[in-house]
Amino acid sequence: MAPKYTLLYWEDSPLLFEYSNTPFEDNTELEVFSKHLSPQGMHFAPPVLQIKDDESGNDFVLSQTPAILAYIGSKFGLVGSNEREHATINQLTLTALDLSNETHDLHHPISVNLYYEDQKTESKRRAEDFRENRIPKFLTHFETVLQNNTNNNNNFLVGLTISTADLTLFQVLDGLHFALPRRIGTLRKSGEYTRVFQLYDRVKDELKDYLGSKRRRDYSIGLYRDYPELDQE
Amino acid sequence: MAPKYTLLYWEDSPLLFEYSNTPFEDNTELEVFSKHLSPQGMHFAPPVLQIKDDESGNDFVLSQTPAILAYIGSKFGLVGSNEREHATINQLTLTALDLSNETHDLHHPISVNLYYEDQKTESKRRAEDFRENRIPKFLTHFETVLQNNTNNNNNFLVGLTISTADLTLFQVLDGLHFALPRRIGTLRKSGEYTRVFQLYDRVKDELKDYLGSKRRRDYSIGLYRDYPELDQE
Missing domain, CATH: 1.20.1050.10 (Glutathione S-transferase Yfyf (Class Pi); Chain A, domain 2)
Incomplete structure (x- = not known):
């Protein structure tokens, strides 16, 4: 099963999703993500990407634009051939x-x-x-x-x-x-x-x-x- | 054979090399690298890392601190277990x-x-x-x-x-x-x-x-x- 992607507050993010026809939810409600954000959470600032894995049921949350791009770029075949x-x-x-x-x-x-x-x-x-x-x-x-x-x-x-x-x-x-x-x-x-x-x-x-x-x-x-x-x- | 690493102008770089006891040459002579730097070269700014592969003889040159850290971190076993x-x-x-x-x-x-x-x-x-x-x-x-x-x-x-x-x-x-x-x-x-x-x-x-x-x-x-x-x- 494909993982379910939810994005928070990423102005330029959806491009990689759109280009590779990958479904995602574009959530702009900060409250949904506030538990993930500093000071109490593990992420310094938006944008934040939540990856819900249908197989394991585990959530994985990632922030920092270049880290998100590297992660999804690799899933979507956008990071070269070697x-x-x-x-x-x-x-x-x-x-x-x-x-x-x-x-x-x-x-x-x-x-x-x-x-x-x-x-x-x-x-x-x-x-x-x-x-x-x-x-x-x-x-x-x-x-x-x-x-x-x-x-x-x-x-x-x-x-x-x-x-x-x-x-x-x-x-x-x-x-x-x-x-x-x-x-x-x-x-x-x-x-x-x-x-x-x-x-x-x-x-x-x-x-x-x-x-x-x-x-x-x-x-x-x-x-x-x-x-x-x-x-x- | 281990690749030969040469660094240019990386204030905080040698840490990963030192920590993992990986030999490298710390070259501060900008002239050596000027051909790699913009406008004529393929790199916007220092730091620049040159990786000389002893097997193939091919040079590979990389810039951008986070890109260099990701590359060498992975070679040196410093990027986690999954x-x-x-x-x-x-x-x-x-x-x-x-x-x-x-x-x-x-x-x-x-x-x-x-x-x-x-x-x-x-x-x-x-x-x-x-x-x-x-x-x-x-x-x-x-x-x-x-x-x-x-x-x-x-x-x-x-x-x-x-x-x-x-x-x-x-x-x-x-x-x-x-x-x-x-x-x-x-x-x-x-x-x-x-x-x-x-x-x-x-x-x-x-x-x-x-x-x-x-x-x-x-x-x-x-x-x-x-x-x-x-x-x-």
């Missing part, structure tokens, strides 16, 4: 998540315990460096990786097929399109990151049914936020 | 590394491309929240995890033996002792994190030959920095 591909996919997934974390820190450079309004001055300063230096550095990196993967017409980051790394990069780029539309527009038009945006467009097309459905949650004030004062061409 | 322990050790290692990353961001809250002196005002503001809220939250979490692991007198984070998670937590605590000695002193004396500091002391004792040797690099102005103006009891 140990080295597996490790490299993990590496590139982590780098894509670093870009995602820096996008979060854009609106919370001082503290997650303060409102954005209370750290707006610092946010604006951070956004300048992020737009000018960090995003291009990340995009150049992924463009180089795609260019060097001659296995498959440079269609995927690692090996011959799509992996957790490609899906994670798609999600981060999608979030950046929402958060910094003007800056991303400029970078796309520059023509310097052709392969990166081709990968983005291809995954978007493959997932269009899901992305157009009600199952895809709208961005609002989570990890990716549309604060026009932080954006610029 | 799939779920493995995933949980990955989870807790990532949380310890989050604490480490926040310790870095303490002196670089705005940009890694600016000097500390040019973001000192923001650093002080960030340090206040980090000392008061973040460190206690992380320590409470790890104390809870140790308390709940009744397998082994609460000696390790997961299962019956030491793992990558314990060694990573040790390293982060050691760095925090250097960076914020007054704050860590107060938290230790509070008696609220007994198991966490017992784990720290135990690993420190087990690794005392290495820690007292010239192989252990001194902290200076890397990830962990001793800026007294950011510390407070």
